[in-house]
Amino acid sequence: xxxxxxxxxxxxxxxxxxxxxxxxxxxxxxxxxxxxxxxxxxxxxxxxxxxxxxxxxxxxxxxxxxxxxxxxxxxxxxxxxxxxxxxxxxxxxxxxxxxxxxxxxxxxxxxxxxxxxxxxxxxxxxxxxxxxxxxxxxxxxxxxxxxxxxxxxxxxxxxxxxxxxxxxxxxxxxxxxxxxxxxxxxxxxxxxxxxxxxxxxxxxxxxxxxxxxxxxxxxxxxxxxxxxxxxxxxxxxxxxxxxxxxxxxxxxxxxxxxxxxxxxxxxxxxxxxxxxxxxxxxxxxxxxxxxxxxxxxxxxxxxxxxxxxxxxxxxx
Amino acid sequence: xxxxxxxxxxxxxxxxxxxxxxxxxxxxxxxxxxxxxxxxxxxxxxxxxxxxxxxxxxxxxxxxxxxxxxxxxxxxxxxxxxxxxxxxxxxxxxxxxxxxxxxxxxxxxxxxxxxxxxxxxxxxxxxxxxxxxxxxxxxxxxxxxxxxxxxxxxxxxxxxxxxxxxxxxxxxxxxxxxxxxxxxxxxxxxxxxxxxxxxxxxxxxxxxxxxxxxxxxxxxxxxxxxxxxxxxxxxxxxxxxxxxxxxxxxxxxxxxxxxxxxxxxxxxxxxxxxxxxxxxxxxxxxxxxxxxxxxxxxxxxxxxxxxxxxxxxxxx
Numbered sequence: 001x002x003x004x005x006x007x008x009x010x011x012x013x014x015x016x017x018x019x020x021x022x023x024x025x026x027x028x029x030x031x032x033x034x035x036x037x038x039x040x041x042x043x044x045x046x047x048x049x050x051x052x053x054x055x056x057x058x059x060x061x062x063x064x065x066x067x068x069x070x071x072x073x074x075x076x077x078x079x080x081x082x083x084x085x086x087x088x089x090x091x092x093x094x095x096x097x098x099x100x101x102x103x104x105x106x107x108x109x110x111x112x113x114x115x116x117x118x119x120x121x122x123x124x125x126x127x128x129x130x131x132x133x134x135x136x137x138x139x140x141x142x143x144x145x146x147x148x149x150x151x152x153x154x155x156x157x158x159x160x161x162x163x164x165x166x167x168x169x170x171x172x173x174x175x176x177x178x179x180x181x182x183x184x185x186x187x188x189x190x191x192x193x194x195x196x197x198x199x200x201x202x203x204x205x206x207x208x209x210x211x212x213x214x215x216x217x218x219x220x221x222x223x224x225x226x227x228x229x230x231x232x233x234x235x236x237x238x239x240x241x242x243x244x245x246x247x248x249x250x251x252x253x254x255x256x257x258x259x260x261x262x263x264x265x266x267x268x269x270x271x272x273x274x275x276x277x278x279x280x281x282x283x284x285x286x287x288x289x290x291x292x293x294x295x296x297x298x299x300x301x302x303x304x305x306x307x308x309x310x311x312x313x314x315x316x
Numbered sequence: 317x318x319x320x321x322x323x324x325x326x327x328x329x330x331x332x333x334x335x336x337x338x339x340x341x342x343x344x345x346x347x348x349x350x351x352x353x354x355x356x357x358x359x360x361x362x363x364x365x366x367x368x369x370x371x372x373x374x375x376x377x378x379x380x381x382x383x384x385x386x387x388x389x390x391x392x393x394x395x396x397x398x399x400x401x402x403x404x405x406x407x408x409x410x411x412x413x414x415x416x417x418x419x420x421x422x423x424x425x426x427x428x429x430x431x432x433x434x435x436x437x438x439x440x441x442x443x444x445x446x447x448x449x450x451x452x453x454x455x456x457x458x459x460x461x462x463x464x465x466x467x468x469x470x471x472x473x474x475x476x477x478x479x480x481x482x483x484x485x486x487x488x489x490x491x492x493x494x495x496x497x498x499x500x501x502x503x504x505x506x507x508x509x510x511x512x513x514x515x516x517x518x519x520x521x522x523x524x525x526x527x528x529x530x531x532x533x534x535x536x537x538x539x540x541x542x543x544x545x546x547x548x549x550x551x552x553x554x555x556x557x558x559x560x561x562x563x564x565x566x567x568x569x570x571x572x573x574x575x576x577x578x579x580x581x582x583x584x585x586x587x588x589x590x591x592x593x594x595x596x597x598x599x600x601x602x603x604x605x606x607x608x609x610x611x612x613x614x615x616x617x618x619x620x621x622x623x624x625x626x627x628x629x630x631x632x
Contacts, residue, residue, distance in 0.1 A: 132472055132473055135473075146507075150511075158442050158446060196451060
């Protein structure tokens with residue numbers, strides 16, 4: 001489900017490092033060379049490149065990229081080059097900071113990653129920031145948002161497929177009751193969404209639909225401007241249909257007057273090696289235009305080239 | 317800091333298994349033989365014994381022990397034989413169930429284990445119960461207890477020694493304000509106790525004492541009968557001085573009219589390979605009697621023998 005294209009004959013790590021070093025040297029930077037290497041290596045290969053690069057040239061590759069590149073192109077290359085758990089830790093940390101705070105990014109990381117991936121991100125957070133993720137989230141949020149976000153980022157959900165249908169029925173009823181009372185941030189809604197396994201939540205929401213007629217997210221749209229309701233809907237979507245969630249993030253990012261490069265970069269860099277192929281299909285179906293064509297229309301230069309490499313655009 | 321005595325010459329795993337199997341066979345069970353083996357093997361050795369026993373005799377060693385042993389002796393042998401993360405998962409699950417529910421045991425597991433050990437227990441919980449620990453805790457608790465216990469068992473605290481003193485001062489002040497207002501279950505108290513690293517909490521509570529004169533636990537004793545305050549005090553103790561916490565659990569278990577075997581067994585079985593040596597010293601200092609003598613006075617038979625083996629009692 002990855003869109004990454006790794007050539008069948010990959011040069012040695014030492015060779016990749018030498019080429020990257022060459023791309024940084026002399027007059028100007030060779031962006032095409034950087035894209036041709038980093039845009040076509042998987043996580044394990046990039047990790048090795050970073051390691052060997054540091055050993056050979058005594059400088060962190062990310063530092064070198066940071067010095068040479070700028071703007072959106074820099075951000076997509078840096079995010080992509082990071083190891084996935086480190087990348088999630090980095091994005092989550094940004095999302096807790098005042099200027100760049102984003103509840104949606106926290107929900108995205110907490111709910112679309114597998115329970116194991118979220119744990120690895122929390123470990124990487126310790127290593128990089130000398131604090132825990134939940135500590136920063138709890139400190140920088142308050143009220144209902146804290147009540148939802150802290151358990152979301154702290155969750156280590158059961159990852160099995162087993163489903164308890166009796167429980168699903170009971171909790172579907174409970175959810176419906178609470179939503180009817182507009183008790184959106186009550187303990188029960190939070191508890192169910194933050195602790196149950198994804199399979200169990202899916203079963204519960206199917207029961208909800210069968211029993212009460214609506215998708216839960218329709219019922220959570222009573223006030224379309226309410227920010228807490230919006231974050232609840234994002235939570236539900238990230239848990240049960242991440243590909244639809246990401247399709248919409250891409251759609252909104254691209255359709256805006258002036259592309260939202262932040263969101264576009266984040267989704268492409270974090271999903272390329274995961275489920276971007278499914279997201280791409282979803283995007284095509286929903287917008288009647290292939291994702292790579294939409295990206296090519298909305299972006300330019302090296303940034304465009306790097307994004308297209310990551311979405312697996314085959315050049316003519 | 318372990319009290320376990322493993323002989324310098326340990327028989328082969330196969331030999332241990334054969335002896336255990338012999339102990340179960342024939343007329344009656346040879347309890348002494350069981351104690352002489354399992355009471356003197358470390359976690360890695362016991363794990364191997366369980367594995368080889370199952371391969372050799374086609375039966376889980378725990379099942380065999382369960383069939384042969386009874387009462388308190390059975391419980392201490394079973395708990396001890398379990399792998400530590402499995403044992404924590406087992407105890408935590410018991411603590412969420414109606415008849416055996418215990419908030420204190422949950423606090424103990426969440427706060428006296430290292431962040432990594434708690435994670436391993438949560439993994440073992442998935443494997444054994446096909447659910448997550450936080451899911452069961454959230455489901456079986458409510459109100460203030462849920463508000464405290466769910467983030468406690470979900471925490472993955474930063475384990476480093478770095479301390480932010482400015483933050484410690486600010487949060488000590490915040491804790492004091494909230495306690496003065498008797499807002500014991502407010503978001504801030506819960507947030508600080510459930511997300512900060514143990515080193516940071518320790519620094520904060522030192523500041524608290526310096527600035528406001530009392531140990532925080534003294535201020536949390538406004539109403540000695542309030543159960544939520546009691547569980548807050550247990551949380552603080554488990555986080556900053558687990559050996560004092562465990563000493564008190566043992567003291568109360570032994571000093572009661574009719575020993576509290578449940579607590580005694582739990583502390584000995586879970587701490588023998590961890591910090592029971594320090595707890596023993598603490599116990600001796602506080603009660604002017606060595607722990608092994610107190611145990612010998614209060615218990616009998618095979619149960620006594622197994623406990624004494626685990627607390628490292630040297631026989632004459």
